[in-house]
Amino acid sequence: MKSSTFRIVPLSTDVAEGARRLAKTGEPDHVIVVADSPSGYPCRHCLRWAKPGERVILFPYASIPPGHPYSETGPIFVHADPCERYAATGEYPADFRSGRVFRAYDTDYNMIDAEVANESDPEAVIEKLLQNPKTAFVDARSVTRGCFTFRIQRA
Numbered sequence: 001m002k003s004s005t006f007r008i009v010p011l012s013t014d015v016a017e018g019a020r021r022l023a024k025t026g027e028p029d030h031v032i033v034v035a036d037s038p039s040g041y042p043c044r045h046c047l048r049w050a051k052p053g054e055r056v057i058l059f060p061y062a063s064i065p066p067g068h069p070y071s072e073t074g075p076i077f078v079h080a081d082p083c084e085r086y087a088a089t090g091e092y093p094a095d096f097r098s099g100r101v102f103r104a105y106d107t108d109y110n111m112i113d114a115e116v117a118n119e120s121d122p123e124a125v126i127e128k129l130l131q132n133p134k135t136a137f138v139d140a141r142s143v144t145r146g147c148f149t150f151r152i153q154r155a
């Protein structure tokens with residue numbers, strides 16, 4: 001088996017734990033929601049869809065930090081109860097093979113390319129974007145709602 005050329009970077013455990021703390025204190029921008037469909041609530045920490053009935057926290061996350069033309073803060077979910085951070089970082093997360101767009105950024109956080117992947121080939125799109133030497137990282141987002149899902153770096 002060939003080793004992958006990329007590394008999946010899930011949301012950090014620090015950010016997930018911080019969101020859980022703020023949700024408990026009733027911060028108005030950290031809302032607890034009960035998942036009511038099997039593919040509507042992607043957890044950015046374990047990189048799985050929350051199952052119907054599971055509680056998730058909806059909160060704003062700055063995937064591209066402030067101070068840049070492409071700065072972006074948007075809504076994401078994490079499980080409200082502790083979950084295990086996605087660990088198979090050499091493998092594309094099975095739950096998110098469809099419905100993702102991949103955006104390539106340079107070291108200054110400028111978006112330099114973007115491509116929608118078919119279910120069969122997200123790895124090929126990622127490898128193609130990483131072949132550009134100017135690409136510093138690639139962000140996977142929802143193709144329909146635009147929300148940040150996870151980051152990809154070179155292995």
Ligand SMILES: [Zn+2]
Binds near residue numbers: 044048079
């Ligand atoms: Zn989770």
